[in-house]
Amino acid sequence: MSSKAAMVEYEGIGTDPNLHADNPVDKILRQDRMPHIWCPGCGIGTTVNCFARALERMKIDLDKVAVVSGIGCTGRVAGYLKLDSFHTTHGRAIPFATGLKLANPDLKVVVYSGDGDLTAIGGNHFIHAARRNIDITVILVNNFTYGMTGGQYAPTTPEGAIQTTMPYGMYEYEFNIPHLAAAAGAVYVARWTVYNVAHLTRAMVEAMNKKGFSVVEVLAPCPTLFLRKNRLGEGIDEVKRFKERYVRKDGMDTSEVAITPDGPIYVGKFVDIEREEYIDRMNRILMRRLGDRYKPYGVKHG
Numbered sequence: 499m500s501s502k503a504a505m506v507e508y509e510g511i512g513t514d515p516n517l518h519a520d521n522p523v524d525k526i527l528r529q530d531r532m533p534h535i536w537c538p539g540c541g542i543g544t545t546v547n548c549f550a551r552a553l554e555r556m557k558i559d560l561d562k563v564a565v566v567s568g569i570g571c572t573g574r575v576a577g578y579l580k581l582d583s584f585h586t587t588h589g590r591a592i593p594f595a596t597g598l599k600l601a602n603p604d605l606k607v608v609v610y611s612g613d614g615d616l617t618a619i620g621g622n623h624f625i626h627a628a629r630r631n632i633d634i635t636v637i638l639v640n641n642f643t644y645g646m647t648g649g650q651y652a653p654t655t656p657e658g659a660i661q662t663t664m665p666y667g668m669y670e671y672e673f674n675i676p677h678l679a680a681a682a683g684a685v686y687v688a689r690w691t692v693y694n695v696a697h698l699t700r701a702m703v704e705a706m707n708k709k710g711f712s713v714v715e716v717l718a719p720c721p722t723l724f725l726r727k728n729r730l731g732e733g734i735d736e737v738k739r740f741k742e743r744y745v746r747k748d749g750m751d752t753s754e755v756a757i758t759p760d761g762p763i764y765v766g767k768f769v770d771i772e773r774e775e776y777i778d779r780m781n782r783i784l785m786r787r788l789g790d791r792y793k794p795y796g797v798k799h800g
C-alpha cells in the first residue's frame with residue numbers, strides 16, 4: 499500500500515463518527531478505580547494489557563474467569579480488573595485460588611501476583627499447588643524486589659544487587675522460578691519479559707488453555723525500588739536491557755535458565771507436558787476404591 503493510500507485510509511477512520519477502535523483493556527478494567535497506584539515506568543501495567551488481550555483472544559466468557567492476587571504492587575491487579583477478582587492476604591493467593599477451583603471447577607482461575615508474594619511467603623503454597631497439579635494458571639510478575647513494602651530483597655534478587663535489607667549487595671542464592679515450578683510438577687512453564695508483549699500474550703493464552711498447574715513468569719521493571727537503588731536508570735532502560743539480553747530457547751532445560759547479573763535472559767516455553775490433573779486424579783483413585791458408591795466430583799451427573 500502506498501503511503502498516500504495509507505493516509506487516505508487513516509483520514510477516513512479519523513473522520514467517520516461511526517468508526518472507533520475498541521480498546522480491549524477497557525472491557526476488563528474498573529475505570530472507577532483509576533488512576534492506579536503504579537509508578538511511571540513500572541512494568542506491571544504492560545502485563546495487564548497483555549492479559550486483557552489474552553482474554554479477548556480466547557473469546558472466553560468473562561463470568562467464568564476469576565483472578566486472585568496476594569499482597570504487593572502486582573497484587574493490586576485484582577482490584578483493577580472488572581472480573582470476579584479477589585485481593586487476598588500476603589502469600590495466600592494460591593490456597594485461595596485452590597479453594598475457588600475446588601468449589602467451582604468450571605471457573606478459569608488465575609493467580610496474578612509478584613515474586614515476593616508467590617515465592618517467599620507464598621513459596622510453600624506455590625510448590626504444593628504444582629505438586630498437586632491443580633488446574634490454575636499463575637502469572638508471576640518478577641521485578642526482583644518487594645516493591646510495595648519498601649525494596650526489601652526477595653528470593654529473586656540477583657547477586658550483588660542493593661536492597662534496603664541487603665545494603666552491601668545480595669549474597670543469598672536466588673530462585674530460578676521456571677526450574678522451581680517445573681521441578682515441583684507444573685505442566686506448563688514459560689518466561690517472557692515486558693519487552694516481548696506478543697509472546698507474553700500468547701503464553702498467557704496457552705497457559706490458561708492448559709489443563710493443570712501452569713506458570714508464566716514475566717520479568718518487569720521496578721524503577722522506583724529496584725532500578726533506582728542499583729543506579730540502573732528508568733523503566734525504559736530496563737526494557738532496553740531486556741531487549742538486548744533476551745534469548746529465546748523453547749524447551750530449554752529449566753536448570754539452565756537462572757538469571758545471572760550480566761548473562762543472557764533465557765525466555766520461551768520451557769515446559770509443556772501432560773500430567774493427570776488434581777480433580778481427575780482424585781476421581782480416578784476414589785472410584786477405583788469406592789466404585790459406584792463414588793460420584794465423580796466436578797462432573798455433571800444426569
Ligand code: SF4
Nearest residue numbers: 536537540571645720
Ligand atoms: Fe511498580 Fe516498583 Fe512502583 Fe511497585 S514500587 S508500582 S513495582 S515501580
